[in-house]
Amino acid sequence: MITLDPTSWEYAxxxxxxxxxxxxKLAEEFLDHAEKELSKVEWKAYCAECDVTATSPHKVLMExxxxxxxxxxxxxxxxxx
Ligand SMILES: [Zn+2]
Numbered sequence: 601m602i603t604l605d606p607t608s609w610e611y612a613x614x615x616x617x618x619x620x621x622x623x624x625k626l627a628e629e630f631l632d633h634a635e636k637e638l639s640k641v642e643w644k645a646y647c648a649e650c651d652v653t654a655t656s657p658h659k660v661l662m663e664x665x666x667x668x669x670x671x672x673x674x675x676x677x678x679x680x681x
Contacts, residue, residue, distance in 0.1 A: 645674035655680055
């Protein structure tokens with residue numbers, strides 16, 4: 601499954617649980633990537649009176665966002681397309 605050069609193979613052979621370590625590293629890499637994808641999501645709130653839009657990657661902040669101009673509760677608009 602994995603091709604190693606002789607030096608890498610020597611190191612790998614010395615590790616107690618090389619395949620477990622590889623699986624763990626792959627899982628970490630995948631989770632890290634998934635988290636980065638997740639952080640791209642932005643949420644939007646809108647004040648119709650002032651025509652002001654606010655966005656944030658934190659959903660809860662936009663759900664309870666107050667307009668910076670009129671200080672009224674903004675309308676939660678969901679995920680930014
Ligand atoms: Zn406003």
